[in-house]
Amino acid sequence: MHTRAAEAPTAAGAPTGAGAPTVAGARTVAGARTVAGVQTVAEPGPSRTPARARRVRPEGHRRGPLARPDASDAPPGSIVLIGGGLAAASTAQGLRDRGFDGSVVIIGDEPNPPYERPPLSKTYLSEHAAADELTLLDADRAAELELTIRTGERADALDRGAGEVVLESGHRIAADAVLLATGGTARTLPRLSGEHVHTLRTRADAERLRATLGSAERLLLVGFGFVGAEVAATARAFGVEVTAVEVDGHPFARVLGGEVAEALLSRHREAGVDLRTRTTVEACDPTREGVLAELSDGSRVEATAVLVGVGMAPSTGLAADAGLDVDDGVVCDASGRSSLPGVWAAGDVARWEHPLHGAVRVEHYDTALRHGEVVAASILGGSETYEEPHWFWTDQHEQRLQVAGVTADADDVVVHGPDHEGRLLAFYRSGEVVCAVAGIDRTRDVRGGRRLVTARATPSRSELADPDVDLRALARAHR
Ligand SMILES: Cc1cc2nc3c(=O)[nH]c(=O)nc-3n(C[C@H](O)[C@H](O)[C@H](O)COP(=O)(O)OP(=O)(O)OC[C@H]3O[C@@H](n4cnc5c(N)ncnc54)[C@H](O)[C@@H]3O)c2cc1C
Known part of the structure; x- marks a missing residue:
């Protein structure tokens, strides 16, 4: 599908708390109504609709640094943002906020325009949020920002010589500058596959899992990280029994320390989650109703569905094929510039130099949001860096x-x-x-x-x- 418009980051997507901004600039206040798993105020704040008076694109400009590495200081005329997630949406907004009036094309391989992922394990999974509350860029907002959003299309390669992004369909799009905001995919485990086995990364994944949870008796969770723990909480609220298997003896302790981890875990136990630490799944066979899993502690668990929640793998294939430095993520400087002139990276896929934390790749909402803004400035020749400490939230029970x-x-x-x-x-x-x-x-x-x-x-x-x-x-x- 090729739409000239999709959706603006709305108040629905704005997490609050530690003072995160929203993509569209909606004012956020802690303690206001909860929408899509995050707290927002009902009324939008002051608009950050881009001022169009200032022209950033020079007249007659045709090719930017992607095609002409020697001209890497020239501002781009056309920018292609690969990956239709939060980082791409935030970059698009950031470009317009800074007065860029050239062409901005977002290419996303999912059927939906950019949307929020955090509710997928929380309110969207429990049916407390509707699909449109997830949307980051609706058609009106995309039209207002003059964005072209191509959903359901996959970028396959960067043709540096021609200065073009090549889509899987064979279609080519001219690009003076390219953003790689390709996020990642859910990791899987070799023994766990089949119709009753789920992962959770996309809206389609959440819809499939939600359909199962509605009538499930027991969910077997494999991996008890933040997403797994959120799904455990949501499933318990549905009245579904939950057995969670985690190879680590102390879930969350490495990230949060023993006491904070224990505070989270005790709430799960109170809520009836059967958490088995230092345990793995040895075998998993389909039954008429779901699966029968053999665990390393010798026990067997019958479950209607299995959720494999063992993290994500950054989608770096396109970057590696194009010859960019890749090291568990696309390697960037503090402004999101990759090793190839004219190519930037942002969000979950980027590994960049953070002044406080060193070289990091972060898989959190606030980072993708802010990173997009910094990268937008950098694409237009600015030298902003992302210097604030990381911040994330998780909702459980x-x-x-x-x-x-x-x-x-x-x-x-x-x-x-x-x-x-x-x-x-x-x-x-x-x-x-x-x-x-x-x-x-x-x-x-x-x-x-x-x-x-x-x-x-x-x-x-x-x-x-x-x-x-x-x-x-x-x-x-x-x-
Ligand atoms: C279930 C879940 C719950 C979460 N909860 C929280 C939370 O509570 N708090 C928090 O801080 N963070 C949370 N996160 C993390 C947060 O959502 C991510 O950090 C954020 O979505 C990253 O945005 P992104 O744009 O970098 O990547 P993504 O959101 O992954 O978007 C990348 C997009 O690019 C597409 N793509 C990839 N390759 C191509 C290609 N070649 N061509 C075209 N398109 C491509 C992908 O399909 C995807 O749609 C959660 C994530 C998940 C999955």
Whole structure:
């Protein structure tokens, strides 16, 4: 399908909490109504409709750096964004926000225009969000932004000589600059396949799983990462029995530390999730009703459906074929420039230099959103970099965990709680420096803690352990 328009990032997609902006600029406020798994205000905020007065494209410009590496400083006239997800949508918006008035084409291989993935394991799976609430760029908004969105089409190659993107259909699109925002695909496991086995990455995956959950007796989850844990919570809310098998002895502990991980896990146990750690699936055979799985602890589990939730693999094939540096992601500088002039990468597929965290590839919403904005500036010749700490959230059993910064660097964790409502706040220290903050239902405090992370603040352990700690004052004092 070839549409001249798709959909704008709307308030429905905007996560709040640690102060994330939305693609379309809708104002977000913590504690307002929950739509599509994230909190938003009902009314949109000030519009960020691009100012068109300033022309960025020079008259007569024909070919940019993709075709002419020697002319890599020339602004592009036509930009192709490969991958119709959040990073592509955010880049498109960012280009128009900065006054770019050349051609912008988004190529996405899914049947839908860009949409939100977080609700797929939460409100969309539980039927509390409608499909249009997921949409990031609707037809009106795409028309307003003068975007061409080609859904259901796969980009197959970059023809550097001609300065064109080649589609699987054979169609070619002229491109002075190209963004690779191809995200990734759900990893699978060799022994687990067949009609009752699911993965969860796309809207189609969620719809297929949802149809099964409606009448399922038991779901077997293989892998208990964030997506798996969210699906466990959603399935329990449906009344479906859940057995979760995880090879790690301490799920989430490596990412969050033992105490915060335990707070999440205990909520799952209370909700009736049968979590088997240090356990794998040895065999899985189809039955009339679903599957019969043999586990490494010697037990057998009959389930209506299996969800394999063992992470995603970045979609780097196109980049590798085009000769870009690839290392578990498309290797980029801090502005998203790849090793090939005229080609940028953003979102889940990009591995880039972060000033605070070093070379990273991040699979989180806020990163894809902000990365797209930075890359838009870079494509137009700017030198913005993405310097803020990472931030993500996960919703499980009506609790929201938010994390800002990189916990992996920590050698000490200062934890407040959990209190009787399960609310908790944790500061992660690397030496003297606060490198991350995490909170369960502590949105304001995570926002405050994020300031400490940004400032690389060095408050003492006892200051952080003070139950009345004033994070704003602490950030000021340690700036
Ligand atoms: C179920 C689920 C729940 C999540 N929940 C959260 C959450 O609670 N909090 C959070 O912070 N993050 C969450 N995330 C992560 C977040 O959604 C991702 O970080 C974000 O979607 C990344 O956006 P992206 O544009 O980089 O990639 P994607 O969203 O993966 O988009 C890439 C698109 O490009 C397409 N594509 C790939 N190759 C080609 C090609 N050659 N030609 C054309 N199109 C191509 C893909 O099919 C895909 O549609 C969740 C993700 C999933 C799957």
